[in-house]
Amino acid sequence: xxxxxxxxxxxxxxxxxxxxxxxxxxxxxxxxxxxxxxxxxxxxxxxxxxxxxxxxxxxxxxxxxxxxxxxxxxxxxxxxxxxxxxxxxxxxxxxxxxxxxxxxxxxxxxxxxxxxxxxxxxxxxxxxxxxxxxxxxxxxxxxxxxxxxxxxxxxxxxxxxxxxxxxxxxxxxxxxxxxxxxxxxxxxxxxxxxxxxxxxxxxxxxxxxxxxxxxxxxxxxxxxxxxxxxxxxxxxxxxxxxxxxxxxxxxxxxxxxxxxxxxxxxxxxxxxxxxxxxxxxxxxxxxxxxxxxxxxxxxxxxxxxxxxxxxxxxxxxxxxxxxxxxxxxxxxxxxxxxxxxxxxxxxxxxxxxxxxxxxxxxxxxxxxxxxxxxxxxxxxxxxxxxxxxxxxxxxxxxxxxxxxxxxxxxxxxxxxxxxxxxxxxxxxxxxxxxxxxxxxxxxxxxxxxxxxxxxxxxxxxxxxxxxxxxxxxxxxxxxxxxxxxxxxxxxxxxxxxxxxxxxxxxxxxxxxxxxxxxxxxxxxxxxxxxxxxxxxxxxxxxxxxxxxxxxxxxxxxxxxxxxxxxxxxxxxxxxxxxxxxxxxxxxxxxxxxxxxxxxxxxxxxxxxxxxxxxxxxxxxxxxxxxxxxxxxxxxxxxxxxxxxxxxxxxxxxxx
Amino acid sequence: xxxxxxxxxxxxxxxxxxxxxxxxxxxxxxxxxxxxxxxxxxxxxxxxxxxxxxxxxxxxxxxxxxxxxxxxxxxxxxxxxxxxxxxxxxxxxxxxxxxxxxxxxxxxxxxxxxxxxxxxxxxxxxxxxxxxxxxxxxxxxxxxxxxxxx
Amino acid sequence: xxxxxxxxxxxxxxxxxxxxxxxxxxxxxxxxxxxxxxxxxxxxxxxxxxxxxxxxxxxxxxxxxxxxxxxxxxxxxxxxxxxxxxxxxxxxxxxxxxxxxxxxxxxxxxxxxxxxxxxxxxxxxxxxxxxxxxxxxxxxxxxxxxxxxxxxxxxxxxxxxxxxxxxxxxxxxxxxxxxxxx
Numbered sequence: 001x002x003x004x005x006x007x008x009x010x011x012x013x014x015x016x017x018x019x020x021x022x023x024x025x026x027x028x029x030x031x032x033x034x035x036x037x038x039x040x041x042x043x044x045x046x047x048x049x050x051x052x053x054x055x056x057x058x059x060x061x062x063x064x065x066x067x068x069x070x071x072x073x074x075x076x077x078x079x080x081x082x083x084x085x086x087x088x089x090x091x092x093x094x095x096x097x098x099x100x101x102x103x104x105x106x107x108x109x110x111x112x113x114x115x116x117x118x119x120x121x122x123x124x125x126x127x128x129x130x131x132x133x134x135x136x137x138x139x140x141x142x143x144x145x146x147x148x149x150x151x152x153x154x155x156x157x158x159x160x161x162x163x164x165x166x167x168x169x170x171x172x173x174x175x176x177x178x179x180x181x182x183x184x185x186x187x188x189x190x191x192x193x194x195x196x197x198x199x200x201x202x203x204x205x206x207x208x209x210x211x212x213x214x215x216x217x218x219x220x221x222x223x224x225x226x227x228x229x230x231x232x233x234x235x236x237x238x239x240x241x242x243x244x245x246x247x248x249x250x251x252x253x254x255x256x257x258x259x260x261x262x263x264x265x266x267x268x269x270x271x272x273x274x275x276x277x278x279x280x281x282x283x284x285x286x287x288x289x290x291x292x293x294x295x296x297x298x299x300x301x302x303x304x305x306x307x308x309x310x311x312x313x314x315x316x317x318x319x320x321x322x323x324x325x326x327x328x329x330x331x332x333x334x335x336x337x338x339x340x341x342x343x344x345x346x347x348x349x350x351x352x353x354x355x356x357x358x359x360x361x362x363x364x365x366x367x368x369x370x371x372x373x374x375x376x377x378x379x380x381x382x383x384x385x386x387x388x389x390x391x392x393x394x395x396x397x398x399x400x401x402x403x404x405x406x407x408x409x410x411x412x413x414x415x416x417x418x419x420x421x422x423x424x425x426x427x428x429x430x431x432x433x434x435x436x437x438x439x440x441x442x443x444x445x446x447x448x449x450x451x452x453x454x455x456x457x458x459x460x461x462x463x464x465x466x467x468x469x470x471x472x473x474x475x476x477x478x479x480x481x482x483x484x485x486x487x488x489x490x491x492x493x494x495x496x497x498x499x500x501x502x503x504x505x506x507x508x509x510x511x512x513x514x515x516x517x518x519x520x521x522x523x524x525x526x527x528x529x530x531x532x533x534x535x536x537x538x539x540x541x542x543x544x545x546x547x548x549x550x551x552x553x554x555x556x557x558x559x560x561x562x563x564x565x566x567x568x569x570x571x572x573x574x575x576x577x578x579x580x581x582x583x584x585x586x587x588x589x590x591x592x593x594x595x596x597x598x599x600x601x602x603x604x605x606x607x608x609x610x611x612x613x614x615x616x617x618x619x620x621x622x623x624x625x626x627x628x629x630x631x632x633x634x635x636x637x638x639x640x641x642x643x644x645x646x647x648x649x650x651x652x653x654x655x
Numbered sequence: 656x657x658x659x660x661x662x663x664x665x666x667x668x669x670x671x672x673x674x675x676x677x678x679x680x681x682x683x684x685x686x687x688x689x690x691x692x693x694x695x696x697x698x699x700x701x702x703x704x705x706x707x708x709x710x711x712x713x714x715x716x717x718x719x720x721x722x723x724x725x726x727x728x729x730x731x732x733x734x735x736x737x738x739x740x741x742x743x744x745x746x747x748x749x750x751x752x753x754x755x756x757x758x759x760x761x762x763x764x765x766x767x768x769x770x771x772x773x774x775x776x777x778x779x780x781x782x783x784x785x786x787x788x789x790x791x792x793x794x795x796x797x798x799x800x801x802x803x804x805x
Numbered sequence: 806x807x808x809x810x811x812x813x814x815x816x817x818x819x820x821x822x823x824x825x826x827x828x829x830x831x832x833x834x835x836x837x838x839x840x841x842x843x844x845x846x847x848x849x850x851x852x853x854x855x856x857x858x859x860x861x862x863x864x865x866x867x868x869x870x871x872x873x874x875x876x877x878x879x880x881x882x883x884x885x886x887x888x889x890x891x892x893x894x895x896x897x898x899x900x901x902x903x904x905x906x907x908x909x910x911x912x913x914x915x916x917x918x919x920x921x922x923x924x925x926x927x928x929x930x931x932x933x934x935x936x937x938x939x940x941x942x943x944x945x946x947x948x949x950x951x952x953x954x955x956x957x958x959x960x961x962x963x964x965x966x967x968x969x970x971x972x973x974x975x976x977x978x979x980x981x982x983x984x985x986x987x
Contacts, residue, residue: 235673235708242703277814297828311829319822326815333811344778352777356770364763370821371750371759373828379755382837384697386705386748393763413801474799519676596675605676699836699945712910713945716936741943743839 003068006056007147009049010097013104014137016046020107020130024123036123040111043126046133047101047108054101057146058088067153070094070146076159076573078545086169087160092294092310093146095173099290100136102174102181106210107133110185117206124192125185132184135317143310159545159573168228175221176248180286182214183255190279191325194332199276204266207279209632211262215255216628222248223621234579234594236609238509238617241387243298246369247289250362254282257358264351268413271348272338274355277329284322285362290314297373343415350408357401364393402456402503405496406463410470428466432459443511453507460500464493491631498623505616508589514610521603529610531584531591532556536563538604546571548580551595551604555584566595566606590614673708678715680722689722692734695748696721705748838943838951838962845877845957846941850931853913859931860905865957874960874983875903876976877951878927879939881911882919884947890966891923897972898926902980906930909939909947952976954983 024039026032057068062084066072074091075084089095107129114122140146189207193199225248230238239245258278264271292298295311342348368385375383410424422429435458439451467489468481475481516528525534536552546569553564564582571577584591589612596605674693680686693707698714706714706721717738724734738746750756840846849861866872878894880887898904906927908916913932920930933939942951945964952961961979963971 237708240703273811281814291825295829296832297825308829315822315825315829323815323818323822326818330808330812330815334808349778352774356767356774360763360766360770363766367759367762370824371756374824375755376831377824377827380837381753381755382743382745383750383756384745384748385750385759386695386697386703388695388749389759392749393760397763397767412798471802474795474802517674517676517679596673716940720940739839741839741940742945743836743943745836 002056002060002063002065003147003149006053006060007145009052009056010137010141010147013046013049013053013100014134014141016042016049017104017130017134017137020046021127021134022130023127024130025127028120028123028127031120033119036119039123039126039130043104043107043111043130046130047104050097050101050104050137053146054088054097057094057097058085061085061088061094064157065153066155066157067149067151068146069148069150072150072154072157074160075157076545077156078573079160079165080544082167082170083160083165087164089173090160090164090169093140093144093148095177096136096140096144096294097146098174099177099181100133100140102177103129103133103136103184106181106185110188118202121192121196121203124195125188128188128191129184132188132317132321135320139310139313139317143307143313156573159571162546162569162571162574162576162578163232165545166228166232168224168232172221172224172228175217175224177221179214179216179218179221179255180248180251180283180289182210182217183251183258183283183286185210185214186258186279187283187321187325190276191328193276194325194328197332197335199265199272199336201266201269204262204275208259208262208266211255211259212628212632215252215259216625216632218248218252218255219621219628220625222252223618223625226621227618230614231581231583232578234581235607236513236581236590236592236594236611236614238614241368241385241390243369244289244293246365247285247292250365250369251282251285251289253358253362253365254278254285257355257362258282260351260354264348268340268342268348270338270340270342271352271355272336273329273333274352276333276336278355280322280325280329284318284325285366287314287318287322291318292369298369340414342413345411345416345418345421347408347411347413347416350404350411353404354401354408357397357404361394361397361401364397365390368393399456402460402499405499406459406466409467409492409496410463424470425463425466427469428459428462431462432456435459447511450507450511453511454504457500457504457507460503461497464497464500467493467496486634488631488634491627491629491634493627494630495624495627498620498625498627500620501616501623502620505613505618505620508613509611509617512610512612513614516608518606519599519603520606521601526606526608528608529589529591530557531610533564533591533593533606533608535604535606538598538602541567543569545573549595549598549604551606553582553593555591564593566593568595568597585615587615588613673710673714674718675715678718678722680726685722685725688731689718689725692721692725692731693718696735696738697746697748699742699746835964836945838959840943840951840959841961843959845951845953845959846938848931848938848941850907850933850938853908853917853930853932857930860929861931862957864905864929865953866955867957871955872957873903874952874954874980875905876980877905877907877953879907879909879942879944879947879949879951881909881947882915883911886966887948888923890948891926893967893969893972894926895924897967897976898928903928907938907942908932908934909944910934910936950976952979952983954986 020039020042023035023042027035027039060068060071061075062081064071064075064077064084070091070093075087079087087094089098107126110122110125110129114125117125186207189203189210193203225245226238229240230236258275261271261275261278265275291311291314295314296308297311340348368389371385372383375381406425406428407421410421432455436451436455439454440448443451468485471485471489472478472481475484514528516526518526520526520535522535522537525532527533532555534554534556536554538549538551541548541550548567548569550565550567553566555562555564562584564584566582567580569578569580579594579596581592581594589610592609592611594607596607598604674690680689690707694705696706696717698704698706698709698711700711700713701709706717720737721734724737729737735747744751750759752760845862845865847862849863850859852859865875865877876897894904904927906929908930911932911934913934916930916932948966950963950967951959952963954960960983961976963976967976
């Protein structure tokens with residue numbers, strides 16, 4: 001029953017999406033309020049029906065309705081409730097439905113909360129949202145139907161991959177999709193602007209909250225994915241440059257560029273074409289990421305079951321959206337007037353450089369990810385691109401950018417003098433140099449790169465603080481300055497400082513992690529870092545859908561002892577194994593223990609790791625996401641730009 | 656007790672865990688080299704893991720071979736070449752520098768270079784006309800106003 | 806000039822799509838054999854027991870001592886997909902193509918039992934429990950089949966079970982061609 005309701009709701013949603021694609025576009029060109037209102041209604045209704053379809057699927061999963069093929073393949077009667085629910089999106093069809101749900105909800109949000117937008121513009125944006133939604137619902141219904149029936153229904157299903165039976169599955173995909181799909185709004189805004197033939201400061205102000213929201217969610221989603229891999233996969237890795245990880249990093253990098261480019265557009269009316277292009281490219285990278293995961297073009301830890309037919313369909317969607325948008329860009333963008341002039345040393349120039357570096361970094365990740373695909377078309381030799389490549393190419397591009405980050409907020413608009421900026425940054429410069437020298441002294445000359453990384457981290461954090469200090473000095477007192485500082489300035493400070501914390505974590509982990517792998521017997525003690533680890537016992541246990549071998553340890557440091565366990569779990573339904581690591585979390589680093597196989601003498605393989613500052617990687621990312629939230633909370637965005645008066649085409653609204 | 660034995664048997668029956676203690680060489684210098692080499696060799700039957708990290712039986716075999724080669728006196732590059740001779744360049748996590756991968760290795764430099772040229776050209780078109788510099792107090796007041804509008 | 810710059814993204818995109826479309830037709834997990842057109846690596850392995858002799862690379866001919874093209878099939882008793890392929894191997898052997906079997910990472914006794922159950926299509930069988938020869942051949946899993954020409958050179962590697970299509974469309978014509986080679 002739930003399957004039928006869901007299926008029907010999805011078909012209805014398709015019709016509404018079609019309506020939403022066509023009607024408001026006509027309404028905008030004819031300036032017909034009724035048609036434009038119909039577009040808004042269609043968007044809202046579409047979201048409701050997709051939500052119904054999604055709820056139906058979730059219901060089927062929770063109730064283990066094995067008459068649905070996708071439920072039978074991804075859930076089991078012994079699976080805990082929360083993972084039956086989250087299993088709704090732990091597969092290709094369901095996750096695609098989640099994608100469509102978020103797309104339609106964003107469309108409804110534009111319809112319901114976009115009162116500050118010019119009506120014709122809002123209508124065009126909704127139309128483009130609708131077109132994307134139509135394409136994906138057709139994709140769902142014809143190649144990836146979540147409501148496909150399995151007859152006869154099996155008695156029990158195949159289990160959800162045990163690696164996915166984790167709280168991470170509940171939060172990570174939804175956050176990621178909020179990010180990926182959130183950028184579709186910027187895409188729609190960009191294409192609508194190209195159709196209208198003009199972009200002004202109001203456009204930049206309208207688009208910013210949507211980009212911020214998507215960016216914040218994507219930041220949190222990627223951080224969560226990294227953290228999940230760290231504790232779940234059993235060897236303490238946090239980033240593998242896996243194609244699917246890259247597929248999330250690329251929209252993030254481009255989205256960061258978009259965010260900052262829109263800033264210049266809003267403030268000074270410059271970087272018009274560049275910002276529009278970034279708006280198109282960010283979502284296009286989300287689409288290409290979808291293509292990557294679901295088409296079987298590359299193998300990856302994250303691949304869903306591959307089907308080239310789906311790949312062809314998604315490729316067609318990409319051609320229709322990105323291709324059309326870029327063609328429109330080639331045709332219309334040259335005519336769009338860009339205004340303000342600025343000097344080679346100015347905040348605009350700094351943000352232009354920011355764009356350059358981020359786009360180059362994105363291009364490098366793209367090249368590394370897709371080079372094997374390109375190469376197999378031109379050569380018989382097959383190569384693969386792994387982490388060493390990115391270490392040699394991505395890092396050298398990001399490093400200068402990270403230095404620039406501190407200069408950016410300190411530069412004045414339009415024109416500035418290099419000497420003055422340096423003078424403003426005297427404090428951070430001195431602190432950073434001291435930090436670098438201290439790091440080299442403490443950690444030795446063999447670790448110069450790591451010391452540079454730590455110095456860079458200090459530079460970023462102190463530089464962020466310098467923004468606030470400068471405001472206090474200019475603003476006539478600490479208290480007054482705190483009161484008058486816009487929330488988005490705190491957002492900037494949090495985000496840039498968070499970046500510094502992230503860099504510190506990465507530097508420390510890359511340079512100073514260590515491991516020991518031995519067979520241990522109960523009663524033995526091993527030391528790693530400053531931690532003494534004693535294996536106390538090895539016991540078996542049974543979980544709801546698994547059997548486990550549990551090793552109990554005592555971790556002792558500075559006279560304080562704490563218990564820790566690590567498990568090796570066997571899931572009979574899918575005949576697979578996982579390792580549950582025991583992690584001692586400290587501010588300055590983790591001690592990570594993962595057990596392996598028992599041997600025949602009553603011992604067990606134990607892998608011990610010292611992970612310095614690893615928590616700072618995700619802590620930094622969380623700070624960045626908080627910065628995004630703070631910027632979003634800025635009253636000026638919620639009050640919104642005043643409704644733009646009729647402006648003759650081609651004239652700019654000066655910032 | 657029988658339960659533990661059964662579980663042990665079950666666990667032993669499934670593929671070995673990545674780098675086992677039994678595989679490790681006694682000579683710490685050789686072992687360090689072996690670990691470093693293994694970290695750069697792709698596990699060809701896994702999805703994006705090195706043989707150092709992977710649980711797969713083939714990864715175990717290749718780890719053992721790397722250690723055998725090193726113990727037999729091979730240099731790091733000879734040990735790596737032994738595997739490349741059998742499995743191809745695909746097995747290297749760091750793509751080799753050869754004609755087909757020139758684009759891969761030099762394009763990043765190209766991106767930055769092209770981008771820099773583009774930025775310079777763009778900035779030159781945007782350079783502001785000569786405006787008289789502000790006095791210090793005016794500059795501070797302007798700063799304060801502008802800062803307010805971030 | 807500036808207009809051309811605006812057209813660059815869509816042009817690059819078009820090129821990218823071509824590569825993606827081509828990539829969809831390829832199997833990313835398929836690693837081409839590096840041994841193609843190279844001589845079979847030297848090996849000499851025992852059989853499954855004292856009674857049956859194994860074989861070595863010499864059995865496949867050399868540039869000086871030409872022989873017949875042969876198939877080298879890598880299998881194991883624990884291999885899940887090998888029973889699928891077994892009837893096909895029987896047919897190949899019946900049609901007269903010499904079929905040599907390499908028992909990879911396996912216990913000889915387990916292999917003997919398995920062959921007794923499913924039938925033995927092989928002219929000769931070699932046992933490689935340590936998997937060393939397999940690694941020299943670049944084997945990544947089972948089943949895999951090598952086409953070796955009369956001069957001992959590897960000409961083709963089939964990954965996965967041999968289906969009827971693989972035999973009729975690829976392997977059989979290839980063997981005919983190799984037999985007629987000078």
